[in-house]
Amino acid sequence: MQTLTKNTIGGKEIMLNGEGFLVHAEDWDKQLAIGIAVAEGIADLTDDHWKVINFCRQTAQNSKSPTLRQITTGTGISTKTMFALFPKGPAKKVARIAGLGKPEGCV
Amino acid sequence: MKKLLILGAGMAGTMAANKLTRLFHERQLDWQITLVDPDALHYYQPGFLFVPFGVYGGDDIVLPKRRLLPSDVELLQACIVEIDHEHNRVQLSSGEKLDYDFLIIATGADIHPEQTPGLSGPAWGDTIHTFYSFQGAVALFEKLRVWKGGRLVVNVVENPIKCPVAPLEFLMLADAFFLAKGMRDKVQLTYATPLSGAFTKPVAASHLNTLLAIKGIQVEPDYLVEAVNPDMRTLSSFDGRELGYDVLVSVPINMGATVVGESGLGDDLNYVPVNQHTMLDERHPNIFVLGDAAALPTSKAGSVAHFAIEKFCANFLDHVNGRQMHESFDGHANCFIESGHGKGLLIDFNYVTEPLPGAYPVPWVGPFSLLKETRANHWGKMLFKWIYWNILLKGYRLPIPTDMSMTGKQTAEAMN
Ligand SMILES: Cc1cc2nc3c(=O)[nH]c(=O)nc-3n(C[C@H](O)[C@H](O)[C@H](O)COP(=O)(O)OP(=O)(O)OC[C@H]3O[C@@H](n4cnc5c(N)ncnc54)[C@H](O)[C@@H]3O)c2cc1C
Numbered sequence: 193m194q195t196l197t198k199n200t201i202g203g204k205e206i207m208l209n210g211e212g213f214l215v216h217a218e219d220w221d222k223q224l225a226i227g228i229a230v231a232e233g234i235a236d237l238t239d240d241h242w243k244v245i246n247f248c249r250q251t252a253q254n255s256k257s258p259t260l261r262q263i264t265t266g267t268g269i270s271t272k273t274m275f276a277l278f279p280k281g282p283a284k285k286v287a288r289i290a291g292l293g294k295p296e297g298c299v
Numbered sequence: 300m301k302k303l304l305i306l307g308a309g310m311a312g313t314m315a316a317n318k319l320t321r322l323f324h325e326r327q328l329d330w331q332i333t334l335v336d337p338d339a340l341h342y343y344q345p346g347f348l349f350v351p352f353g354v355y356g357g358d359d360i361v362l363p364k365r366r367l368l369p370s371d372v373e374l375l376q377a378c379i380v381e382i383d384h385e386h387n388r389v390q391l392s393s394g395e396k397l398d399y400d401f402l403i404i405a406t407g408a409d410i411h412p413e414q415t416p417g418l419s420g421p422a423w424g425d426t427i428h429t430f431y432s433f434q435g436a437v438a439l440f441e442k443l444r445v446w447k448g449g450r451l452v453v454n455v456v457e458n459p460i461k462c463p464v465a466p467l468e469f470l471m472l473a474d475a476f477f478l479a480k481g482m483r484d485k486v487q488l489t490y491a492t493p494l495s496g497a498f499t500k501p502v503a504a505s506h507l508n509t510l511l512a513i514k515g516i517q518v519e520p521d522y523l524v525e526a527v528n529p530d531m532r533t534l535s536s537f538d539g540r541e542l543g544y545d546v547l548v549s550v551p552i553n554m555g556a557t558v559v560g561e562s563g564l565g566d567d568l569n570y571v572p573v574n575q576h577t578m579l580d581e582r583h584p585n586i587f588v589l590g591d592a593a594a595l596p597t598s599k600a601g602s603v604a605h606f607a608i609e610k611f612c613a614n615f616l617d618h619v620n621g622r623q624m625h626e627s628f629d630g631h632a633n634c635f636i637e638s639g640h641g642k643g644l645l646i647d648f649n650y651v652t653e654p655l656p657g658a659y660p661v662p663w664v665g666p667f668s669l670l671k672e673t674r675a676n677h678w679g680k681m682l683f684k685w686i687y688w689n690i691l692l693k694g695y696r697l698p699i700p701t702d703m704s705m706t707g708k709q710t711a712e713a714m715n
Binding site: 275279 | 501523537
């Protein structure tokens with residue numbers, strides 16, 4: 193559907209779609225998540241980051257990441273904190289890092 | 300006699316009642332349909348968009364619900380306060396209980412300004428407005444009539460919202476409205492949206508972003524409002540961006556009916572999770588959910604309710620007789636997008652295919668053009684009001700396919 197780009201992240205070659213989401217879900221591992229996070233401007237993934245990433249991976253449906261509201265309800269982490277953890281568009285940012293598709297709460 | 304109870308006599312409830320009544324008569328089946336709704340009036344909600352600009356008034360968009368239903372359908376004016384799905388009965392605000400064999404939840408979605416700090420205080424109706432309710436649209440009409448200009452900000456608090464293109468249409472109509480009044484240079488139009496652009500799907504987003512730019516409408520993307528400060532007339536976002544306004548046109552968070560949540564049937568926004576192809580609540584095989592009340596991954600729009608109900612009615616008798624449902628809803632949606640100056644666009648999509656350019660409903664022919672500004676699309680939108688009252692609500696078939704078609708559409712690959 194869209195232009196795909198080949199990227200090298202943390203020494204690994206992966207395909208991202210036009211909006212920066214991982215194309216092949218099986219490429220994902222923790223090492224890659226750390227690499228994508230750096231590319232997204234997050235130098236360090238803390239326990240709180242991982243709590244959110246893991247939640248998203250566990251609740252993803254058809255590999256679509258949950259929406260911000262689903263994340264805040266599901267993890268108990270506030271919206272404000274989510275913005276501090278994953279600045280500028282937290283739901284999309286965590287979806288990219290978690291190797292999931294774009295959250296589709298909204299159509 | 301079997302009892303079918305429908306909660307909510309809005310668009311979906313009315314369509315379903317009309318269609319099923321005809322079906323039961325045809326098959327000579329003995330069913331009693333009862334609808335419950337606290338509001339005696341039916342609002343043509345797509346018309347709310349035009350009210351602030353004086354295009355439609357109350358006469359165009361409001362009718363008594365009773366007049367839209369067959370005489371043998373019972374309509375109770377009451378609010379449902381509990382859905383006791385374990386015992387197949389509901390409770391009305393009067394305390395009265397109604398039992399059912401099958402239940403259709405069609406309680407829609409509504410705005411909740413009280414969920415955003417600062418939004419619903421005394422400034423509501425003064426400097427803070429909405430066109431997502433009839434009263435709101437009328438108040439905004441009064442405001443715009445005498446407004447001398449300044450900063451007008453349209454803000455969507457959170458998605459999903461009903462008719463996700465309506466805020467864009469509002470901005471484009473506002474641009475044309477102020478131009479016609481000779482005061483466009485005195486008005487700054489801004490769209491603060493939680494999305495990264497004008498629309499969710501990439502192809503439509505790029506068309507719509509261009510259109511907004513041409514009209515001088517600024518977009519504040521990825522804007523998730525944290526609070527409104529009515530005294531300072533500012534919005535602040537979770538990432539610390541402040542936006543000043545003179546008139547705020549808000550689309551408050553949309554949520555399903557409270558009773559849905561309180562009865563344990565809803566998700567985090569009180570929408571009911573259902574099978575997205577049959578609209579059956581799979582936890583309760585005698586409950587279907589139609590219209591905006593369902594948590595479907597497509598737009599909350601009348602067109603969706605219409606296509607879905609075509610499928611639902613074809614399935615209903617199979618389901619109640621223990622047979623497998625053979626019809627499957629594909630998430631088909633189409634929406635006209637008014638762009639001002641007597642023109643409009645049209646988008647057509649489903650669960651898997653994003654809106655693409657092409658012609659509709661007849662491939663290559665039209666008369667409507669997808670993702671293109673034309674006069675025919677505008678007339679389609681205006682004609683929709685007549686179709687809504689006379690065909691859709693009455694449950695008659697429109698001569699258009701229920702499933703989305705790819706024929707004649709330009710795919711994203713072909714465009715690149
Ligand atoms: C500004 C605006 C513009 C729009 N433009 C378009 C458009 O251009 N095209 C399009 O296709 N769609 C459009 N829509 C969306 C369309 O109006 C809705 O998708 C449609 O009305 C959904 O029908 P529904 O029956 O699910 O909900 P509704 O029509 O909202 O009906 C819900 C009913 O449930 C009742 N109810 C609620 N709670 C209870 C309770 N506890 N007990 C009993 N009854 C209850 C309500 O009173 C109401 O009558 C627009 C909507 C808005 C707000």
